[in-house]
Amino acid sequence: MHRFCGIIDRSASAAPSIADSAVVRAALGATSVANSLATASFAALATAKRARSIEALHIADDLIVVADARIDGQADLRAALADLAPPADAPAAALIAAAWRRWGADCPLFLYGDYAFVLHDRDSGTSFAARDHVGARPFFYALTGDRLAFASDPAALLALPGVPDDLDEDFIASILIHRKFQPMGRSFQRAVRRLEPGHRLFLVGGDARLDRWWNPEKIAVDDRADDAATIARYRQFVEQAVTDRLAGATRFAVHLSGGLDSSLIAAVATPELRARGLADPPGYSWHIVDPDADPDSEPGWSEAIRARLGLQLYAPTLSTDEMAALFTQDWTRGPDIRNLLHEAAIQRDAAARDVEVILSGWGGDEAASYNGRGYHPWLFATGRWVTLYRDAGRPGVRAGLRTIYHAARRTVRTFRPQLPLRWRPFAGHSLADPAFVRRARLLPMKVTREFGVRRTQHTLLRYSATTGRLEDWAISGATRGIDYRFPLLDRRLLEFIYSLPPRMFRRGAMRRWLIKEASDGLLPDVVRLNNSKTEPLRVAWIDKALGETMVLIGDRILASDTPPARARYIDMDRLRKRVEHARRTHSGRDPALRLALQFLDTP
Known part of the structure; x- marks a missing residue:
């Protein structure tokens, strides 16, 4: 497919x-x-x-x-x-x-x-x-x-x-x-x-x-955009984007993480599917399903939108053997498994349910549900301190001064020097063989500077991991007959978003202002007004699972009588030490080890 x-x-x-x-x-x-x-x-x-x-x-x-x-x-x-x-x-x-x-x-x-x-x-x-x-x-x-x-x-x-x-x-x-x-x-x-x-x-x-x-950066900004008209047009664009993506299939599923993006897509798609006489879409989450969870937690957010829409919610996971199988795939000829550690289990489950299309909110953060990153540093660096002071979101001198202070810190962080790529292996950030690094010509890497709303939006959409995940899900999903569709990345919606002034994305302490206002009446407030992007339960599970898998794969590689052909690119002595460290700590929080293991041709 x-x-x-x-x-x-x-x-x-x-x-x-x-x-x-x-x-x-x-x-x-x-x-x-x-x-x-x-x-x-x-x-x-x-x-x-x-x-x-x-x-x-x-x-x-x-x-x-x-x-x-x-x-x-x-x-x-x-x-x-x-x-x-x-x-x-x-x-x-x-x-x-x-x-x-x-x-x-x-x-x-x-x-x-x-x-x-x-x-x-x-x-x-x-x-x-x-x-x-x-x-x-x-x-x-x-x-x-x-x-x-x-x-x-x-x-x-x-x-x-x-x-x-x-x-x-x-x-x-x-x-x-x-x-x-x-x-x-x-x-x-x-x-x-x-x-x-x-x-x-x-x-x-x-x-x-x-x-x-x-070239969306050439779109002119309408500084006079009216709040009510903007919210109404936003909802129209989202509804049209979702409706268009229901064409050509009859069996749908939705991502349902409890976040704003996936929740809005599900809230628009579900009644439309019912109106067409089609089955309710199963909802898929990357964290555990717990109907009795604290409402202000990952499973609590998912449960709130699930209950609101009356859907079934699933959170399939990969076994250690399944995760190990991902590591043994040839990364040079297929997807980056970092984008499949959760999604591969969803694809397996969705295929068993004959799902043809998964509707996802992925990519919303970069534009359609943008949180206004870069706005406050821009205000600070350009001397608009009065505007910044008034954007505190709370009354009082202290709140205004704190807003200026945090904007100054983010500005400094944005422009602080980066560790040169060629030094990273020597600082432990990579397991690439130092001799190999010395002879390689490193390719340029775009550094994302969160400075100004428009500039940050364009940089994130073009140079972040957005397209990489779209690509990897498309390739892996095709092997199971699953098509991914992303309504919040609709070009008509994005071009509308790029015409909006910064105030549409942040108002005082409220980030992601536009999507929150447009979702009023569609989503429960515990989901709509949530500002948190932390996911401790999901991170804890993947950390443990990755730790076990990396030790398993590392042992397999190191125990082989014949080293992998690609071992010439990796410092194998340091890899052995990092595998032992993962064994002692039971942790998968070693991106350098993970990259090396998924690159090596595992026996």
Whole structure:
């Protein structure tokens, strides 16, 4: 589900027709399909498409589109396409083809939804690829000369003929040294690239060009935005985003952590599903389920929204053997298991319940439920101390002065120097072999400076772990037939959010002001007004489980007669000591050890 792979061989473009020339060879499905691409003709693949009812291909005399896509706002899109609009029951790939014919390389600007696609236009000789604004659909590619290979995950791409799998040592060093390093356009393989979110790739003649089509930082801020109108529009955008993501499936589940984001999504989706005569979505939490828990606790928050909506709540967990199996997966060819330590159990349970789609609130913190980070440091650093004083949220001189003091501290923290990446292994922050680090060229890492609301929002959305988790959940979910959808990352909603002034995100002591006001009447106040992001119960469970698993995996590696092939990148003596420390402390709070173990090729 939602996997595609293919090859565009542009050297064959002089052939008389696409259907006869195999200019494009493409397939949708499991990785094994890729093995047939070297010999299968394009006509044969087109026949297979019809026989299997695969909707990710659009074929015409002059154009082919291969897509993993869900397109929103189709009524408006069809109106803009006018006479080029395909039939109402046409697949997403046909809409993308029509958009290309209408707007050319600017077509992503008019396509709302989650998508990754590749097309080849024989008339112009142009090949073109694009990925949605946040990267909800993964896209990996390898470009060598006139040949573009592409896939939804690195394993599928590396299974295609002619894609080399030699490792990129600069990438390895960078990701082992900094646990928050974001890969951006790189991957573990030197030849494999990620098409970054909001980017497009042009292949014209012998030239390849990559640029960014989504630039939300250029959206103008409306400083005169009215509170009541803003709240009403926010709710409309959220309701539309949720409704659009209910298309094309009948079996849904929801994340239900007890936080604002997942709770709002569930509160909007559940009555709509009932109105359509569909089953209630099971709710999934990452912490224990306890109906009798303290209302002001993780299970208490989840129970409050569960009871409000009348849903069933589940919190499946991985056994030690299941978690160990995650560590033995080849990280260089698949997801980062840090994003699966909780979610893999949910995927297993959801698949057993025949769930097709999981609606998630992930990504809300970066924009739709933004808490105003960066606002107070900006006020302090720019001399707006009176405004800062008045934003204390409590009356009195003491409250105002404390607000100024804490803003000053955050400003200093924001701009304090970072420990250079190359020093981190020597400070114990990484188990990468020092000799390997010395010869590697470390890749640049974007440092998030929480200074100013707009700047912080853009930096978090583009350079934080948001896309990494979307990508990993999409890849792992596809193996179980599960599609993830993220209403709070809807582009229409995000572009509205970016037009708002800072006061919409923080009012005095109330952070996340806009989503809290918009959720009034939808969520219980214990959830709606909660400011805490701490999760002691979840952290305690994962700490214990990780500690046991890392000792198990470490012992297995160290007991092997033959060291792992990738041991040349790791300081194995220090790894042995860290495994012994984890055994003594029964703790998994060692990110350096965790990264090293999941990178090593475990026997």
